[in-house]
Amino acid sequence: MFIRQVAAGIELRLFDLNDAEELFAVVDRSRPYLREWLPWVDLTRSPEDIRRFIERVQNQFACNQGPQAALWVDGRIAGGLGCHPINWPNRQCSVGYWIEASHQGRGIMTSACSSLLDYLFDEVGLHRVTIQCGTGNHKSCAIPERLGFVREGVIRHGEWVNDRWLDLVVWGMLEDDWRASRG
Secondary structure, three states: OOEEEEEOOEEEEEOOHHHHHHHHHHHHHHHHHHOOOOOOOOOOOOHHHHHHHHHHHHHHHHOOOOOEEEEEEOOEEEEEEEEOOOEHHHOEEEEEEEEOHHHOOOOHHHHHHHHHHHHHHHHHOOOEEEEEEEOOOHHHHHHHHHOOOEEEEEEEEEEEOOOOEEEEEEEEEEHHHHHHHOO
């Protein structure tokens, strides 16, 4: 099981099938904002879609491919954060995240990402972690920038999201740089 206490009232917990209804409700409430940046939002139409996603990511974790977790704030799901499957030969993965609009701007996702990075570099033993954000998604891009990631470039038309191509900023962090930034 993957559980990380991020801060008082903030926790990362591996997605559980019992979370499906609440998670769907959060996605549904946030749909207008999330669909601008995330291709999976329009494909998520019911709690059953969420259950299938949870089954996939539970299997991902069971196969040592990294966690996908619900972000809990004051006992309620407020978003998600996790690894895309780990590339073990190169000891690297990418990380994705989202948070309900009402919780943005409070440093919650930055703290949660920091906790996940501690886990990935210190406990899992990864060498490199990347984050990709839509070039116009300034709130999302601010997170890797605050965490000390290096802006490595832009992937032009890197992702098809809801009838348009998005250019993606690639941010990278190496294990030695992460450890040095932690003091």
